[in-house]
Amino acid sequence: MKRSDLRLYAVATPQAMRGRDPVEAVLAAIAGGATLVQVRDKESDARATVELTRALRAAMPREVPLLVNDRVDIAHAAGADGVHLGQRDLSPAAARAVLGNQALVGLTIHHPHEAVADARIDYAGLGPVFATSSKDPGDPPLGIDGLRALRAAVRERLEPLPVCAIAGIDRDRAPAVIGAGVDGVAVIGALFHADDIAAAAVALRTAVDQALAKRTRR
Amino acid sequence: MKRSDLRLYAVATPQAMRGRDPVEAVLAAIAGGATLVQVRDKESDARATVELTRALRAAMPREVPLLVNDRVDIAHAAGADGVHLGQRDLSPAAARAVLGNQALVGLTIHHPHEAVADARIDYAGLGPVFATSSKDPGDPPLGIDGLRALRAAVRERLEPLPVCAIAGIDRDRAPAVIGAGVDGVAVIGALFHADDIAAAAVALRTAVDQALAKRTRR
Numbered sequence: 001m002k003r004s005d006l007r008l009y010a011v012a013t014p015q016a017m018r019g020r021d022p023v024e025a026v027l028a029a030i031a032g033g034a035t036l037v038q039v040r041d042k043e044s045d046a047r048a049t050v051e052l053t054r055a056l057r058a059a060m061p062r063e064v065p066l067l068v069n070d071r072v073d074i075a076h077a078a079g080a081d082g083v084h085l086g087q088r089d090l091s092p093a094a095a096r097a098v099l100g101n102q103a104l105v106g107l108t109i110h111h112p113h114e115a116v117a118d119a120r121i122d123y124a125g126l127g128p129v130f131a132t133s134s135k136d137p138g139d140p141p142l143g144i145d146g147l148r149a150l151r152a153a154v155r156e157r158l159e160p161l162p163v164c165a166i167a168g169i170d171r172d173r174a175p176a177v178i179g180a181g182v183d184g185v186a187v188i189g190a191l192f193h194a195d196d197i198a199a200a201a202v203a204l205r206t207a208v209d210q211a212l213a214k215r216t217r218r
Numbered sequence: 219m220k221r222s223d224l225r226l227y228a229v230a231t232p233q234a235m236r237g238r239d240p241v242e243a244v245l246a247a248i249a250g251g252a253t254l255v256q257v258r259d260k261e262s263d264a265r266a267t268v269e270l271t272r273a274l275r276a277a278m279p280r281e282v283p284l285l286v287n288d289r290v291d292i293a294h295a296a297g298a299d300g301v302h303l304g305q306r307d308l309s310p311a312a313a314r315a316v317l318g319n320q321a322l323v324g325l326t327i328h329h330p331h332e333a334v335a336d337a338r339i340d341y342a343g344l345g346p347v348f349a350t351s352s353k354d355p356g357d358p359p360l361g362i363d364g365l366r367a368l369r370a371a372v373r374e375r376l377e378p379l380p381v382c383a384i385a386g387i388d389r390d391r392a393p394a395v396i397g398a399g400v401d402g403v404a405v406i407g408a409l410f411h412a413d414d415i416a417a418a419a420v421a422l423r424t425a426v427d428q429a430l431a432k433r434t435r436r
Contacts, residue, residue, distance in 0.1 A: 045304075045306035045307065046288065046306065046307045046308050047305075047306045047307060047308065047309070048306070050308065050312070070264065071289075071291065072291035072294075072295075073289065073290035073291035073294075073308055073312070073313075073316060074308070076290075076291075076312070076315065076316055077290075077308050077309070077312035077315070077316075086263075087265075088263035088264065088265045088266070089263065089264045089265060090264050090265065090268065090291055090292070090295050091265070091295070094268070094291070094294070094295035095291075097294065097295070098291060098294055098295075098316055
């Protein structure tokens with residue numbers, strides 16, 4: 001398994017980009033400091049998502065990994081670097097059977113019991129931290145205290161797995177989120193609803209980096 | 219590529235089974251003469267569809283192939299025999315890259331230009347023939363004359379590819395559908411809305427077999 005840089009995880013949902021070109025929007029996020037990108041599209045057909053993912057992979061710098069949400073087959077067809085799975089998606093093992101051991105596989109975790117040591121994942125996304133308009137709520141928000149507790153439980157079970165936090169995180173909330181012990185933040189709206197996506201990425205990444213540095217110093 | 223028996227193609231949509239157990243419903247359809255089964259579920263999450271597909275594959279007689287609609291990754295994870303793809307799903311080549319050359323791959327065709335010789339499919343589903351409540355219409359219905367013309371165009375391009383017809387087909391319409399030159403009928407409601415699924419399958423299969431025999435004699 002590979003060490004993932006989760007500091008600023010850009011979750012690219014074309015429908016949440018205010019009509020802008022998704023490739024340009026993602027390149028702006030990367031220019032501003034995004035370290036990892038996920039295509040998350042629950043509305044388009046598979047062929048369109050394959051095409052978007054291919055276009056992103058071709059346009060993005062090689063060192064920034066590109067994952068696909070849920071659809072292992074789309075990730076394979078488009079040559080993405082891996083998948084991000086929810087608890088009700090295919091299992092990490094089933095994803096690896098298609099994508100191979102080199103693929104990056106991430107998993108959303110909301111409950112400590114979902115942190116299973118043999119899942120062979122590269123990182124976990126902990127959430128939802130806050131309520132958000134970008135996706136269906138599903139599980140109730142953890143809040144900062146819940147995130148800290150979940151992070152501790154995951155550390156106990158899956159150390160040294162890197163983890164990010166997801167849902168409703170913006171620049172103002174990022175310091176407290178990082179303070180809860182995670183390695184980065186996954187965002188949709190805080191990047192892609194912004195007028196200036198690159199500037200929003202710089203602001204978020206700076207907030208994350210400063211909070212990480214502060215944590216290290218303690 | 220394998221010769222597919224398309225005479226009675228049961229498209230198993232759990233939501234269209236009036237609350238009955240999908241495994242029992244499909245076994246009843248097979249007992250009544252279904253020759254091929256497809257899992258088509260646009261609503262459940264991937265893990266549930268993997269579980270249903272596995273349960274079906276374990277319960278069904280080995281000689282009846284089981285395909286999954288659209289989701290190549292679910293077909294792989296569940297050990298299905300192949301996939302049925304629409305024009306906006308993954309390409310047949312992308313599906314074979316995951317599932318291998320032994321997999322059964324079917325493709326929906328509505329326009330003659332979609333019958334492409336290098337697609338490496340095992341069969342084509344032509345439709346929609348009639349309007350139906352079981353799925354979104356998408357393309358306008360072909361009708362019997364349109365089906366005959368499409369069947370001729372596909373034969374010209376892709377002979378000897380077997381083809382079935384789909385959408386809105388019931389026992390009464392089956393003879394005219396088979397008369398238009400196809401090798402079988404794919405059905406959802408005509409089987410799974412019926413009070414007695416096995417009896418509905420017998421009636422459909424009998425109508426198809428009689429119409430095929432009549433065509434052969436001509």
